[in-house]
Amino acid sequence: MIVCVAIVGHQNNPLYIQSFTDGDDALKLHHVVHCSLDVVDERVNNPKKSGPMLNETYLGLLYPTENYKVYGYLTNTKVKFISVTTDLDVKDADVRNFFRKFHAAYVDAVSNPFHVPGKKITSKTFAERISTIVKAFGLSSAG
Amino acid sequence: MGREVSESCVESLLIEMVSSYCNRFYADKQELAARRIEAIGYQVGHQLSERYTMERPRFSDHLEAIKFICKDFWSEIFKKQIDNLKTNHRGTFVLQDNHFRWLSRMSIESSPEMVVSSPDGEDKASQAMSMHLYFPCGIIRGALSNLGIPCAVSADISSLPACSFVIRIKA
Numbered sequence: 319m320i321v322c323v324a325i326v327g328h329q330n331n332p333l334y335i336q337s338f339t340d341g342d343d344a345l346k347l348h349h350v351v352h353c354s355l356d357v358v359d360e361r362v363n364n365p366k367k368s369g370p371m372l373n374e375t376y377l378g379l380l381y382p383t384e385n386y387k388v389y390g391y392l393t394n395t396k397v398k399f400i401s402v403t404t405d406l407d408v409k410d411a412d413v414r415n416f417f418r419k420f421h422a423a424y425v426d427a428v429s430n431p432f433h434v435p436g437k438k439i440t441s442k443t444f445a446e447r448i449s450t451i452v453k454a455f456g457l458s459s460a461g
Numbered sequence: 462m463g464r465e466v467s468e469s470c471v472e473s474l475l476i477e478m479v480s481s482y483c484n485r486f487y488a489d490k491q492e493l494a495a496r497r498i499e500a501i502g503y504q505v506g507h508q509l510s511e512r513y514t515m516e517r518p519r520f521s522d523h524l525e526a527i528k529f530i531c532k533d534f535w536s537e538i539f540k541k542q543i544d545n546l547k548t549n550h551r552g553t554f555v556l557q558d559n560h561f562r563w564l565s566r567m568s569i570e571s572s573p574e575m576v577v578s579s580p581d582g583e584d585k586a587s588q589a590m591s592m593h594l595y596f597p598c599g600i601i602r603g604a605l606s607n608l609g610i611p612c613a614v615s616a617d618i619s620s621l622p623a624c625s626f627v628i629r630i631k632a
Contacts, residue, residue, distance in 0.1 A: 374519070375518060396609055429508045
C-alpha cells in the first residue's frame with residue numbers, strides 16, 4: 319500500500335506531496351521523501367553506480383528503511399516522482415505501471431494554463447486522480 | 462483522451478494574437494509586444510516539452526535534446542521534421558525548416574495600393590512578418606529550458622518559405 323507520493327521539481331522544490339495514512343506520520347514521511355532526494359541525485363550523477371540503465375526514467379528502489387520502501391522516477395525535465403510504500407513484496411512491473419499513470423496525470427496538471435511552473439500543484443482534479451491511481455495500485459498488488 | 466482542434470483554428474488564433482499585441486495592446490511599443498509574444502511561446506513550449514518527452518528515456522547530452530526538438534517535437538507540432546540541422550559544435554545550432562507551416566500562407570510582397578518607396582515597403586512587410594516568428598522562437602526556448610538547456614533563439618526569414626531558427630546555448 320502506498321502511504322506517500324511526492325513530486326519534486328528540478329531545484330528540489332516540492333511541487334506536490336500527499337500522504338495516504340490515517341496516522342500522524344505525515345512529517346516522518348516528508349522526511350523520508352527528503353532523504354530519498356539525495357539518493358536520486360547520487361544515482362543520476364554517478365554513472366558507475368547506476369550501471370547500464372543510466373538514461374531510463376524509472377530509477378527503481380532507492381533505499382529500504384525499516385518499514386518502508388522508496389521508489390523513484392526521474393523525468394526528462396528533471397522532475398522527480400517519489401513513492402513510499404509499505405508493501406514487502408512489490409512487483410517491479412506494478413511500480414513502473416504506477417509511475418506511468420502518475421506521469422500522465424502530472425503532464426495534464428502542468429498543461430493547465432493557470433498553473434505557474436515551479437509553484438505547487440493546487441488542482442483538485444489532480445489530487446482526485448492521484449488518489450484513484452494510488453488506490454488502484456493497492457488493489458492490483460494485493461490481488 | 463485528447464480532443465482535437467482544426468488546424469485553421471490554431472493558425473487564426475496565432476495570427477490574431479500577433480495582430481492584437483502589435484496593433485492594440487502595445488501599438489507604439491513593438492519591442493514589448495515581441496517580448497510578450499515570446500513569453501507566451503515560452504510557457505507553451507515548457508508545457509509541450511513536458512508532454513512530448515513523457516515516454517522517452519532521458520537525454521544524455523545537448524545534441525540529443527536538439528535532435529529531439531528537430532524530430533519528435535517538430536513533428537508533433539508541425540507534422541514534419543526539421544529539414545536541416547547545422548552546428549558549429551560550440552553551442553550554436555541552426556534548424557532549417559524548408560516549408561514553415563505557420564508562414565506558408567503569408568507573403569511579404571508589398572501590395573500595389575501602398576504608395577511607398579520599394580525598400581521601405583519591403584522592410585515594413587518583413588518586419589510585420591518577423592513578429593509572427595517570436596512565438597515559435599519562444600516555443601523552442603521554453604522546450605529547451607525545460608530540458609535543462611538555457612538558450613537564446615532567433616529566427617531568420619531571408620528565404621521564404623524556408624525559415625531558419627538559430628539556437629545559441631548559454632554556457
